[in-house]
Amino acid sequence: MYKKILGTLILSTLSGAMTAHAAGVTDAMIANDAKSGNDVLSYGMGTEGQRYSALTQINTKTVSKLVPAWSFSFGGEKQRGQESQPLIHNGKMFVTGSYSRIFALDMKTGAKLWKYEHRLPEGIMPCCDVVNRGAALYDNLVIFSTLDAQLIALDQDTGNVVWKEKVDDYAAGYSNTAAPLIAKGLLLTGVSGGEFGVVGRVEARDPRTGQLVWVRPTVEGHMGYKFDKDGKKTEIGISGTTNKTWPGDLWKTGGAATWLGGTFDAKTGLAYFGTGNPSPWNSHLRPGDNLYSSSTVAIDVATGQIKWHYQTTPHDGWDYDGVNEFVTFDMGGKRLGGKADRNGFFYVIDATTGKLENAFPFVKKITWATSIDLKTGRPNFVDANRPGDPTKGDGKTGSTVFAVPSFLGGKNQMPMAYSPKTNLFYVPANEWGMEIHNEPVTYKKGGAYLGAGFTIKTLHDDYIGALRAMDPKTGKIVWENKNAAPLWGGVMSTAGDLVFYGTPEGFLKALDARTGKELWKFQTGSGVVAPPITWQEGDTQYVAVVSGWGGAVPLWGGDVASKVNYLEQGGSVWVFKLASK
Template sequence: MKRRFSTLIAGLAAATSLAAAPAIAGGPTSADIVNDAATPGDVISYGMGPWQQRFSTLDKLNTQNVTKLIPVFGASLGGEKQRGQEAQPLVYDGTIYVTGSYSRLFAFDARTGEKKWEYNARLPDGIMPCCDVVNRGAAIHGDKVIFATLDAHLVALDRHTGKVLWNKKTGEYQAGYSATAAPLIVKDMVITGNSGGEFGIVGAVQARNVDTGELVWERPVIEGHVGTLKGQPNGMTGKLNASWTGDLWKTGGGATWLGGTYDPSTNTVFFGTGNPGPWNSHLRPGDNLYSASTLAIDVDTGVIKWHYQTTPHDGWDFDGVNEFVPFDATIKGKPMKLGAKADRNGYFYVLDRTNGKLMGAHKFVMQTTWANGIDLKTGRPNYVPENRPGAPDAAVKGKSVFASPSFLGGKNWMPMAFSQDTGLFYVPSNDWGMDIWNEPIAYKKGAAYLGAGFTIKPIADDHIGALRAMDPTTGKIVWEYKNKAPLWGGVLATRGNLVFTGTPEGFLKAFDAKTGAELWKFQTGSGVVGSPITWEQDGEQFVAVMSGWGGAVPLWGGEVAKTFKEISQGGMLWVFKLPKQ
């Protein structure tokens, strides 16, 4: 394999002078991964801990000195595959592991940026990713680093060499299945979702043995399908035809394409489910469970404990796949185990994570024209009937309506962060709308299954993106930072009272967590749509982020995409720290 050399920036001389640390034998265990949030010397899980709060207890870098933050190195992914770098890096044993677009995985020296190895999945010509060739990250366990590929495979590599240890197919790519999310490691199992909701696939969650890749359990998330446990039937999901008519459940969608979070205290994984198929809601009367929902699934058995559906009978492609982030808080004097979700539909939900009871639902975007609130007693939206796209008549498309948010959502895939110090969630949101109409459609294996047309439009003169700090106990927006282009990257919060996120304009930015004041920015050369991390190494605090514009916005963004079509693509891992005194 031809070796591509990393681009080394300021601080390299100091970094290369450090003696290499001895390799850690064995590698992280499942217990280490559960404890990830309490070990700032590494980042060994997506979200920096099982709850995925993306909060670091490090404070060497803080509001007083962040203006001095400088790059240590920029490591190029190389080649021609320079687009859609949505990954979150992992850091362990002196190595940074990061996935790249087109199902690639890289290992870089964490001190120098030198590439140790690179793995490129051999993708067939017929893959059908709906929303670009992205990958959002890997998982690490023992001597393995594991990631999903666009042809619906799960691949385990030797973390020292990049050699394939096992490779398992998780779905048929010819039917529209793919995979983009970072795997979740729980109790020596790799737990993953699937992608392909625009092709009439059936969403599911799979748990596999981390050492062999063999299936332990599978839970389909659409009513009528039967789960398995250790190769045996393990009960039907829901009740056949309870909320789906006829055979529509067989192509019901509900892709679990963003992966899940884990709560050790309740032995539960939480997965969001995507849009029902097709988009044309007039073809599938009913609530269409369990699409557009959050599911609480027992880790040991794959049985659904509870569900909460954010958009019953979804007619706008709002999904419900956004991450459910556990947190603890006191509500009316009572300590509670809670979870929060900023949904594509524009509402920020707080649930009791032990039973799924709705505790609060608050609008976090400028407009929600499809509903005028959430009924706290029933948990259901107060729909605005005239803002559902009209039914088509034979070959004639139905009535077009203007809906906000757009189907790309008040918040899309990009993960929010929660600060244990401020008690606030930092939500990367977008204010935009769409003209949407329904069209006739019939299911055909491997073909797009939409039955809708759309054009996305801005709704404000001064911004689309908005980073918003929300109080989950009140629903109040404490502060917001407006950005001209859509925000499409993840967020990081730290004990140094800092919040980091990137922008399509190419900047990684740092804000005051309490006030929202912009304190620092760095131009990475391409749009930042990855998720930043921080860790401690050799007594210093480091920050890293992927740079490389892409994802759903330039593909599906309509008028919005045209506005930002000049953004350069890229593929670079940037690492920063404070200069030595």
């Protein structure tokens, strides 16, 4: 499926291209990213991940005049899923593409300044398409991860490699797809590969050199380490307690991959990383809660210690995962975090202590649990809707259940947005279920480690996706905008009372943030599975989004995949501005 990529670096020198050394991105600039409207320096449009812009030139009254400013094609045969969020700095756009590529474009014209293509080996094993979700900026570097589990830092002006570090062994199932996070001068990254029995972790590095500072595993029983300037490592304690929530030796291949990356809140000093499914999927092989899988872990950036954790799906038996972004916000005099989990529940959690404040469904149907106990924080399971134990039958296949949501989740990788102006979260939700059963499985390095079979099914004839405005205080759906195909792209809100999001049918849309009324849409030519951004240069506000259908749905989507097989792949970035008078 995945072809070998030839060439590593292609530079394009264009007349008029900037030759001056770029102004370095500082910690102060990153800390101010959410408030600054003239650039976009981090995934999430600010380390808190709110994806909110205070810009107002494009608003409910003017958005109908939005027109394309330019479009750039990623080119070649390397299409497939394009889930990247662009970054904007010093007149340049930095945008990653499928197959571990990154482009630097002239922000105003779309002219290509340089391109870097990472040389990928034949044996890469990404579970869910050859995607990349974006880069990080620091000093004069642009840093991104690759499908063969490496981190690469390039010079922003030239595209030349400044440093390159191996994260882990791709032959063991490790890969990297998330945008790195800069917090307190450190580069924070996770790992992908939960379907191959990897061990999840969060790493902190010096962004200027790539040198490790600390490593914190997210599977209970594994040791954390810190590193001195010479690379010598020192133990900083085991994550959790060995075998407390894991049986036997299964913790050694326990999953909990941190594949979506994290957020950081300067008010708490904590970085928040979601963790993926425990391995294998067959929950009957691993009694216990299986910490820290399907959880949010809050990590002290200075020390690499887990300060608190909250597990959304203890003893996960449905691949509900828990990597969904933890977005911090203020409500009722507290600093809280919102998380729309794949399991179908929205959680409001104290960002300092990890105490559950509220939990409520953001999808219309959930069968694996009836509710979340607000006192204990644990789900009230429906035991009959856990896939059956194969050893209780013929030893080959356990009883099949129909579970809702499907393992692709009430929400998956597509990031939601929060508006401090409306006090609402805007959640790209999906309504679907799955037939799922368990099977025997043993770990083999580099092999799929599931122990389950499944088929995803639709629940409604008229829609799968629905963009929903959620009130985190009441738990109510304020409005929704339904979509025939599943939503797989992210969301952005603005002070212009707008919500932008894309659809697999190819549209970038703008809705009224208070009512959900559709005010504008544009056909990009391929499905949108990426989050939009906005910024202002001089007196002009721009909106941008990457277009290119793919991701997990066409690969894993069962009956749903067959319903959307008419959608075409692509690979481009579109930029819009208001039409001139």
